[in-house]
Amino acid sequence: MIMSRIVFATDLHLADGHEGxxxxxxxxxxxxxxxxxxxxxxxxxxxWDEGIGDRFQALLRDLPFDTxxxxxxxxxxxxxxxxxxxxxxxxxxxxxxxxVQFADIQMVCLNxxxxxxxxxDGTKVRAAVGDGDLAWLDATLAGLDRALPLLLFxxxxxxxTCPERRGADRETTDVWRVTNAGAIHQRLTNWPAPVVVxxxxxxxxxxxxxxxxxxxxxxxxxxxxxxxxxxxxxxxGSPRGWLLVDxxxxxxxxxxxxxxxxxxxxxxxxxxxxxxxxxxSLFFSDxxxxxxxxxxxxxxxxxxxxxxxxxDEFFSTHHWALPPGFTNDSLQVRTRLRRxxxxxxxxxxxxxx
Numbered sequence: 001m002i003m004s005r006i007v008f009a010t011d012l013h014l015a016d017g018h019e020g021x022x023x024x025x026x027x028x029x030x031x032x033x034x035x036x037x038x039x040x041x042x043x044x045x046x047x048w049d050e051g052i053g054d055r056f057q058a059l060l061r062d063l064p065f066d067t068x069x070x071x072x073x074x075x076x077x078x079x080x081x082x083x084x085x086x087x088x089x090x091x092x093x094x095x096x097x098x099x100v101q102f103a104d105i106q107m108v109c110l111n112x113x114x115x116x117x118x119x120x121d122g123t124k125v126r127a128a129v130g131d132g133d134l135a136w137l138d139a140t141l142a143g144l145d146r147a148l149p150l151l152l153f154x155x156x157x158x159x160x161t162c163p164e165r166r167g168a169d170r171e172t173t174d175v176w177r178v179t180n181a182g183a184i185h186q187r188l189t190n191w192p193a194p195v196v197v198x199x200x201x202x203x204x205x206x207x208x209x210x211x212x213x214x215x216x217x218x219x220x221x222x223x224x225x226x227x228x229x230x231x232x233x234x235x236x237g238s239p240r241g242w243l244l245v246d247x248x249x250x251x252x253x254x255x256x257x258x259x260x261x262x263x264x265x266x267x268x269x270x271x272x273x274x275x276x277x278x279x280x281s282l283f284f285s286d287x288x289x290x291x292x293x294x295x296x297x298x299x300x301x302x303x304x305x306x307x308x309x310x311x312d313e314f315f316s317t318h319h320w321a322l323p324p325g326f327t328n329d330s331l332q333v334r335t336r337l338r339r340x341x342x343x344x345x346x347x348x349x350x351x352x353x
Contacts, residue, residue, distance in 0.1 A: 004102040007031050007257075008153060008243035010042025010200030011072070011220035014056060015049035020222060023230045025059055027221060027242075027259055034244065034257070036065050038100060040109065042200040042218070043072025043155035047088050057092065068100060069093040070109050070155045072201070073125035073175075085115045097133060099140050105149045105247040110137055112156040112178050127156040127178045134183060141187060149194045149252050151245065157199035158184055159208050159215040165307045165315040176202065188213055196252050198243055204236035205256060206317050207286040214338070218243045219256065219283070230259075236316040238283040239265070253340050256284035266342070268349040269331065270319070278326055279308060279319040280346065286337050291320055294332040 009031065014020040031039060039060075047053045060067055069089075077088040086096050096111040114128035129137075144150070158181040163173040178184070188195050189211045196214045203220040223232035223240030234240060244255040244263060255263040267282035280302065285291060292299045300323065308319035322331075334343040 003246060003248040004038075004105050005034065005036045006038045006040060006105075006107065006151065006245040006247075007034060007036045008040045008042055008198050008200075008218060008245065009221050010070075010155070010218055010242070011044045011203055011222055012041070012056075013044055013046055013074070013220070013222040013226065015046035015052045019229070020225055021052075021055055021059070023225065024221065028059060028063070030257070030259065030262075031242070032064065036244075037102065038107070039063065039065060039067045040107070040153050040198075041067060041069045042153065042198075043070040043113075044074040044200070044220075045069075045072065047075040047092070053088070053092055066100070068098045068109055070153060070200070071096045071111055071113055072155045073113050076113060076115075076125055086111075086113075097136050097140075099144075101144070102247070104250070105151055105252070106144045107151040107153065108137070108140060109153045110184070112154045112158070126174055127176065128174075128180055129178060129184060137184070137187065146192050149196070149247060149250060150188070150191055151247075151252070152184075152188070152195070152197045154178070154197065154199050156201045157181075157215070157217050158197060159210060160199070160202060160206055160217050161208070161307075161317065162202050162204070162206070162217075165317075166313070185210065185213065193250070194252055196245075196254075198245075203234045204314070204316070205234070205238050205284050206236075207288065209288055216243070216254070221259070235310070235314040236318065237270070237281055237310045237314075238318075241283075251340075252338060254284075254337055258283070264344070266344045267318075267333070267346045269322070269346060270349050272321070277324060278322050280322055280331065280333065281316070281319050281349075282333065282335070282346075283318065284337070285318055285335055287317055289336050291333065291335045293322070295323065295326070295328070299334075 071089040098109045114126045199217045206217040208215040219234040219238045225232045239258045241258040246253040257263045258265045302320040307315040330347040
């Protein structure tokens with residue numbers, strides 16, 4: 001039986017304080033234990049910072065599996081102009097776009113970082129797929145087997161509700177979401193086999209479904225460890241981690257692997273918002289799927305989640321409101337993700353987190 005396993009680890013921010021390189025070395029040991037066929041590094045390694053690229057490549061030198069890379073906005077060449085803004089990245093990793101084919105799936109890494117003059121810092125990297133990258137995508141898709149699932153990896157998302165949840169203006173939105181995403185979406189809508197798009201950049205987990213395409217924004221390796229070290233959370237309150245993709249007989253199975261704990265930590269109960277009611281945070285669950293909880297021996301379907309204020313700036317898409325008067329120490333929860341059913345016991349958020 002053929003099965004392929006891919007790990008998508010994005011937004012490393014190895015230079016942003018709190019011993020990021022040392023922590024990522026430990027993360028790599030966990031990733032190695034998963035025995036993937038391929039590791040996709042999703043960008044924001046922080047090649048801007050002197051010495052980070054060399055130390056990062058040294059960590060990955062002897063891995064027992066292949067690795068491919070996406071360029072993040074923090075990996076562009078600050079001194080570059082025009083097509084040269086990817087010089088630092090390309091000189092290390094060979095190309096800003098790549099394609100890897102397995103017997104049961106095809107995966108494509110597509111650059112979504114475009115130069116936006118004047119080029120001063122990360123906010124000047126515009127979220128766009130350039131003409132050259134689009135031409136490369138067309139040539140690549142033309143050579144793939146359309147009967148096999150397609151997995152597309154990008155750094156800056158093609159589809160996300162993050163700008164709307166945060167009330168962003170147009171200029172900020174053009175940094176967070178690809179401006180010409182429709183051009184890529186159009187190229188994928190007529191793919192007969194399943195299409196999954198895995199995205200980084202926003203340090204949060206979000207699921208969207210459009211025209212049969214499953215768009216997934218994935219939490220970050222770093223969380224926000226420049227704030228609170230390796231114990232920091234992602235912007236949506238999820239623990240830091242990476243995406244685990246298993247493909248078998250045409251089915252694409254997804255899990256979010258929590259760093260230091262594993263894929264079995266599905267979520268937690270957290271205090272509520274203005275109404276005071278507790279919320280069920282399921283880190284990687286899909287709001288399009290029904291979520292059921294067992295209370296007093298009865299299974300209850302929860303209403304779909306609404307954007308939930310994790311703090312004054314960030315709003316989660318995966319916090320379900322629990323029934324009024326809920327006071328239990330834990331909950332039995334069941335739902336599904338891409339037809340894969342799971343059930344787990346979920347407790348209150350650990351006080352150490």
